[in-house]
Amino acid sequence: MVLSKFMPSNPRFSARFAEAARNAHATAQALVDLLENYTEVEAKVQRVRDLEHVGDRLSREVTNLLAESFIVPFDREDIIALNDELDDLVDDMEDAARKLSLYRIQQPLPQMAALARVVEAQCALLAQGMPLIEDAGKVGQLAKIAEQIRALEDEGDTISDEVQRTLYDGVTDVPGMILAMRSGEIVDLIENASDQAQRVAKTVESILLKNA
Numbered sequence: 001m002v003l004s005k006f007m008p009s010n011p012r013f014s015a016r017f018a019e020a021a022r023n024a025h026a027t028a029q030a031l032v033d034l035l036e037n038y039t040e041v042e043a044k045v046q047r048v049r050d051l052e053h054v055g056d057r058l059s060r061e062v063t064n065l066l067a068e069s070f071i072v073p074f075d076r077e078d079i080i081a082l083n084d085e086l087d088d089l090v091d092d093m094e095d096a097a098r099k100l101s102l103y104r105i106q107q108p109l110p111q112m113a114a115l116a117r118v119v120e121a122q123c124a125l126l127a128q129g130m131p132l133i134e135d136a137g138k139v140g141q142l143a144k145i146a147e148q149i150r151a152l153e154d155e156g157d158t159i160s161d162e163v164q165r166t167l168y169d170g171v172t173d174v175p176g177m178i179l180a181m182r183s184g185e186i187v188d189l190i191e192n193a194s195d196q197a198q199r200v201a202k203t204v205e206s207i208l209l210k211n212a
Contacts, residue, residue, distance in 0.1 A: 012065055013073050014134045020058045020086045021123070021130035024197075027051040027093050028120035031190075034097055035113035045101045052094035059087040073134050078207050085200045092193035093119065096186050103182040111163045112183075115190040118156040122149045122197035129204065139208045146201040156194035163187045 027048060034044040062083045066072065072079060093116075100108060129145040132138040167180050 011073075011134065012069075013062065013079065014131065016058055016062050016065065017082060017086070017133055018127075018131045020055060020062075020083075021127040021200075023051060023054050023058060024086060024089050024093075025120070025123040025127040027055070027090050028116065028123040028193075031093050031097055032113065032116045032120050034100070035108050035116050038108060041101060045097045048094050048097035052090050055087055055090035059083055074207050074211055078203065078210075082200065082203050082207070085196060085203055089123075089193055089196040089200060092189050092196055096189040096193070099182070099186050099189070103186075105179075105183065105186070109163065109183050109187065111159050112187060112190060114159050115156055115187065115194065118152050118159070119190060119193045119197060122152050122194060122201075125149050125152075126197060126200055126204075129201070133204055133207065135208075139205075142205050142208055146205045149198055149201040153194050153198040156191055160187060160191045 030044065030048045030051060034041065034048065062079065066076060066079055066083075096112075099105075125145050125148055129142050132142055163184065167184050168177070171177050171180050
């Protein structure tokens with residue numbers, strides 16, 4: 001791996017971040033499976049929650065590694081930001097899955113699965129790009145990945161806007177209003193995950209640009 005002379009190597013950080021990105025992708029895949037194959041809901045929700053616990057563990061490991069490391073591959077503030085953003089990404093997906101169960105949603109909106117597919121594609125790109133985070137020669141490749149993630153985030157915004165326009169169409173009673181509100185909340189959480197994936201990509205790109 002070719003490193004900038006201004007970027008000291010500590011591959012334990014990039015290894016943790018790469019694992020966290022893979023875990024985020026696995027979480028997104030589990031959320032897609034839950035929404036597209038809405039059976040055995042509790043077991044599938046638990047699968048998402050288990051992956052969120054893995055994400056928490058990885059986040060703690062990065063925090064502990066930062067505290068004990070004299071040499072770090074890039075600014076400590078950037079390490080903290082990237083660690084928090086990856087953790088929040090998985091948290092948003094877990095929160096969406098948990099509320100499908102908590103609110104006893106009988107049938108999720110089709111736009112939820114469409115949004116989850118967007119997040120899954122973004123996380124796949126993050127998992128592809130994260131191992132390159134300490135390679136200053138990969139700025140161009142990471143920039144292309146970040147651009148694709150931004151384009152997917154725009155796609156997610158379009159899906160979310162469609163939900164907001166039609167969420168209360170035909171709602172005539174209190175139970176229908178409550179269901180619409182709860183469904184809208186879950187859509188917002190999945191959209192937040194998409195926004196968070198973009199933040200992760202932006203932080204990764206910024207780290208490499210600063211250290212190139």
